[in-house]
Amino acid sequence: MIKRRFWxxxxxxxxxxxxxxxxxxxxxxxxxxFKLGLDLNGGTELVYKADLTNSTSSASEISDSMNTLRDVxxxxxxxxxxxxxxxxxxxxxxxxxxxxxxxxxxxxGVTDIDQAVAMIGxxxxxxxxxxxxxxxxxNAALANATTTDEKQAVMNQYFTYTGLTGKYLQQxxxxxxxxxxxxMVSLQFNSQGSDLFAQITGQNVGKQLAIFLDGNxxxxxxxKEEITGGNAEISGGFTGSAGTKEAKQLVDDLNLGALPVxxxxxxxxxxxxxxxxxxxxxxxxxxxxxxxxxxxxxxxIYRLPGLLAVIALxxxxxxxxxxxxxxxxxxxxxxxxxxxxxxxMAVDANILIFERMKEELKRGRELGDAINEGFKRAWTSxxxxxxxSMITAVILYAFSSxxxxxxxxxxxxxxxxxxxxxxVVATRTLLLAIKHDKAGRFLTFLFGGSIKNPSLRQTExxxxxx
Amino acid sequence: xxxxxxxxxxxxxxxxxxxxxxxALVFWGLTFxxxxxxxxxxxxSYSVSRPSIDVVQSEIDNLNFxxxxxxxxxxxxxxxxxxxxxxxxxxxxxxxELTAALSANVANPVEIKxxxxxxxxxxxxxxxxxxxxxxxxxxxxxxxxxxxxxxxSQPIASWKYGVISIVALCHDIIIPTGVFxxxxxxxxxxxxxxxxxxxxxxxxxxxxxxxxxxxxxxxxNLRNNNGIKNPKNFEEIVGASISQxxxxxxxxxxSTLLAILVVYLVGPVATKNFALTLLVGIFxxxxxxxxxxxxxxxxxxxxxxxxxxxxxxxGKAKK
Numbered sequence: 184m185i186k187r188r189f190w191x192x193x194x195x196x197x198x199x200x201x202x203x204x205x206x207x208x209x210x211x212x213x214x215x216x217f218k219l220g221l222d223l224n225g226g227t228e229l230v231y232k233a234d235l236t237n238s239t240s241s242a243s244e245i246s247d248s249m250n251t252l253r254d255v256x257x258x259x260x261x262x263x264x265x266x267x268x269x270x271x272x273x274x275x276x277x278x279x280x281x282x283x284x285x286x287x288x289x290x291x292g293v294t295d296i297d298q299a300v301a302m303i304g305x306x307x308x309x310x311x312x313x314x315x316x317x318x319x320x321x322n323a324a325l326a327n328a329t330t331t332d333e334k335q336a337v338m339n340q341y342f343t344y345t346g347l348t349g350k351y352l353q354q355x356x357x358x359x360x361x362x363x364x365x366x367m368v369s370l371q372f373n374s375q376g377s378d379l380f381a382q383i384t385g386q387n388v389g390k391q392l393a394i395f396l397d398g399n400x401x402x403x404x405x406x407k408e409e410i411t412g413g414n415a416e417i418s419g420g421f422t423g424s425a426g427t428k429e430a431k432q433l434v435d436d437l438n439l440g441a442l443p444v445x446x447x448x449x450x451x452x453x454x455x456x457x458x459x460x461x462x463x464x465x466x467x468x469x470x471x472x473x474x475x476x477x478x479x480x481x482x483x484i485y486r487l488p489g490l491l492a493v494i495a496l497x498x499x500x501x502x503x504x505x506x507x508x509x510x511x512x513x514x515x516x517x518x519x520x521x522x523x524x525x526x527x528m529a530v531d532a533n534i535l536i537f538e539r540m541k542e543e544l545k546r547g548r549e550l551g552d553a554i555n556e557g558f559k560r561a562w563t564s565x566x567x568x569x570x571x572s573m574i575t576a577v578i579l580y581a582f583s584s585x586x587x588x589x590x591x592x593x594x595x596x597x598x599x600x601x602x603x604x605x606x607v608v609a610t611r612t613l614l615l616a617i618k619h620d621k622a623g624r625f626l627t628f629l630f631g632g633s634i635k636n637p638s639l640r641q642t643e644x645x646x647x648x649x
Numbered sequence: 650x651x652x653x654x655x656x657x658x659x660x661x662x663x664x665x666x667x668x669x670x671x672x673a674l675v676f677w678g679l680t681f682x683x684x685x686x687x688x689x690x691x692x693x694s695y696s697v698s699r700p701s702i703d704v705v706q707s708e709i710d711n712l713n714f715x716x717x718x719x720x721x722x723x724x725x726x727x728x729x730x731x732x733x734x735x736x737x738x739x740x741x742x743x744x745x746e747l748t749a750a751l752s753a754n755v756a757n758p759v760e761i762k763x764x765x766x767x768x769x770x771x772x773x774x775x776x777x778x779x780x781x782x783x784x785x786x787x788x789x790x791x792x793x794x795x796x797x798x799x800x801x802s803q804p805i806a807s808w809k810y811g812v813i814s815i816v817a818l819c820h821d822i823i824i825p826t827g828v829f830x831x832x833x834x835x836x837x838x839x840x841x842x843x844x845x846x847x848x849x850x851x852x853x854x855x856x857x858x859x860x861x862x863x864x865x866x867x868x869x870n871l872r873n874n875n876g877i878k879n880p881k882n883f884e885e886i887v888g889a890s891i892s893q894x895x896x897x898x899x900x901x902x903x904s905t906l907l908a909i910l911v912v913y914l915v916g917p918v919a920t921k922n923f924a925l926t927l928l929v930g931i932f933x934x935x936x937x938x939x940x941x942x943x944x945x946x947x948x949x950x951x952x953x954x955x956x957x958x959x960x961x962x963x964g965k966a967k968k
Contacts (some may be wrong), residue, residue: 184685210794217674222919230771233820245777253831294761296764297743297744297745300741314881325957330737449768449770449771450765450766450767450768450771451764451765451766452763452764452765452766453761453763453764453765454762455760455761455762455763456764457760457762458692458762458763461918462917462918462919463917465916465917465918466917468915468916469911469912469915469916469917471911472911472915473907473908473911476907476908476911477904480903480904481904484900515725516916516917516919516920517844517847517919517920517923519917519920520912520920520923520924522910523908523909523912524851524905524908526908527901527904527905527908527909530901530904530905531858531901531904531905534897534900534901534904535862535897535901538896538897538900542893563865563868563869564861564862564865565866567797567861568859568861568862568865570793570797571793571794571854571857571858572854572855572858573787574789574793575786575790575850575851575853575857576854578720578782578785578786578789579782579786579847579850582778582781582782582785583778583782583843583847588843588844588846589845589846595851648888
């Protein structure tokens with residue numbers, strides 16, 4: 184008896200501590216503040232797809248390129264001072280095919296899409312290709328090509344892919360031609376890039392190597408000999424002071440990283456800050472009201488166990504909130520809805536147990552037996568139904584294409600898992616702590632039993648035994 | 650017992666509901682949001698007062714885009730000072746022009762509250778994935794139920810519990826989807842987006858959850874029925890199981906529905922339709938777990954008996 188009460192007190196104390204952690208970690212300096220999604224905080228999400236129509240890379244090379252892409256964009260976004268940006272590569276298809284990966288850029292607080300797109304759009308794409316035909320043919324073809332698509336076609340027809348891209352760029356610097364004084368952009372490849380560059384130049388002496396910047400042909404220098412140092416330069420086109428300025432900008436951009444493949448913006452989502460704040464306020468309000476209504480409902484219907492269930496539900500809530508902070512889970516409006524829903528499931532576990540307990544009391548069992556029996560019998564349905572909910576959550580998480588649904592599924596899963604724990608451990612500990620070995624009529628009434636003459640119940644038991 | 654005895658009434662009621670929902674789906678259909686079909690959706694509000702819809706429309710019509718967006722967009726007033734505009738995907742320049750056009754009146758500045766744009770391939774992908782998710786959930790749950798009820802193969806096989814719960818589940822999904830089609834037909838703005846699919850999946854989870862609780866009771870009562878003097882027949886067992894779990898089913902639904910109702914009434918605008926779908930789905934989910942799912946167990950058992958009786962009769966006739 185004393186031991187049970189001891190555990191109940193420990194349980195409540197631990198819950199209070201967790202509750203304090205949830206509250207105290209909301210200060211601005213804590214690393215455990217709630218992470219709010221873009222829909223609650225305001226901001227922009229950009230989804231890019233690598234434009235791989237021109238490349239013949241293998242799947243592993245592509246995924247390699249995507250990771251470089253992520254690093255480059257991340258560096259760039261960080262430089263613009265966006266707080267806590269998230270840049271990630273996401274597998275979207277079911278196969279590991281070329282177009283199955285997307286680059287997702289979350290920019291909290293940035294609500295001007297034009298600004299956001301421009302921020303990333305300035306990232307240069309650098310590519311080296313071998314010229315497959317004569318300069319005259321190319322010039323003639325380019326003269327005919329007016330639209331970007333036509334230019335693209337020319338590019339694919341006359342230039343062969345080498346695999347040498349901005350991915351291998353280590354550093355870029357601004358230099359000036361000794362004789363003409365014109366600005367030049369000097370490129371230094373990393374060791375891998377240097378090897379590749381040496382190989383390409385070595386095998387193609389006498390041919391032309393074209394340099395493409397952002398899909399435009401910049402220059403087509405002749406390969407005179409194998410170049411081993413990993414040094415290349417972009418010259419021509421930077422004339423006068425405007426040219427110098429342009430070259431300087433290019434150097435800065437290239438130093439932040441050049442894209443290995445061109446990227447296409449396929450989806451944007453921007454949410455104004457005011458909308459986000461309204462959503463947070465509304466979600467908070469909904470959460471608190473829902474909790475109160477459920478609490479009143481439970482106490483009215485189940486009396487004392489109902490009150491205990493409310494305490495268990497409060498424990499459930501703080502454990503969930505603490506988990507969101509520790510894991511961490513980015514909360515979205517859908518995620519909060521998922522939490523409110525999982526509260527519904529947590530309540531269900533309690534209701535199942537209490538109904539079972541009431542039934543056992545009606546059959547005339549002693550209070551203690553009724554509690555144990557109620558738990559034992561309710562357990563199979565709690566287990567089976569919650570497992571099926573968790574199956575749903577896992578599939579949702581694995582197959583959702585938007586971060587909104589993913590956030591929902593994660594919160595839902597955590598909620599159902601925790602509810603199994605609190606229903607069985609917390610509610611049970613509390614019930615057993617209050618239970619009295621010689622339960623009087625009043626206590627039995629509080630547990631939802633009838634207040635009728637106990638001897639009547641005794642005869643019922645005897646009848647049942649017969 | 651009342652419920653089992655009058656099961657035909659409940660079947661009829663459900664069939665009428667499902668048929669109504671299906672015909673709404675067939676005749677009016679669903680409107681897909683941009684997350685599935687691709688396109689742009691802009692939600693903007695005016696700080697002073699909302700200009701009339703004609704004014705905004707003429708501003709949009711003045712834009713000279715190729716391909717033209719004239720007549721190819723929907724503009725709906727939402728909230729107090731807001732509009733929602735749905736149209737095709739825009740280029741960077743078009744987007745800037747559109748924003749400029751909307752805020753043409755300097756005295757009444759516009760605030761872009763939301764701007765979403767989804768490429769058509771991305772939308773297609775989202776649609777495919779959602780379908781796959783729903784089918785997978787259904788499959789996994791049948792498998793799980795077959796496993797969970799593996800020890801109960803008398804009088805009906807455990808996989809039949811799985812199949813029956815799927816029938817109940819289709820009922821629970823078709824009705825809210827039909828309600829959505831009806832609402833969208835009369836009030837607009839009830840689009841099928843990823844959040845709607847999420848709601849459907851949650852309903853699916855709840856529906857199974859509710860059905861399992863009753864089935865679990867049937868399973869237990871069947872076990873207790875073994876080896877006693879006057880064993881009850883299957884119909885009686887199912888009837889008893891329904892009435893034993895009845896209070897629980899109602900109490901759970903009421904508390905869950907109350908929570909969702911609160912989310913619907915005071916929760917964020919973004920999850921309003923989501924909460925509404927859940928309200929309808931969970932309501933009918935509870936209904937089907939009490940009145941349809943368990944009754945189907947009895948019906949299936951009756952079919953089996955009839956089939957068996959026919960077989961026996963045929964066997965005797967041969968002799």
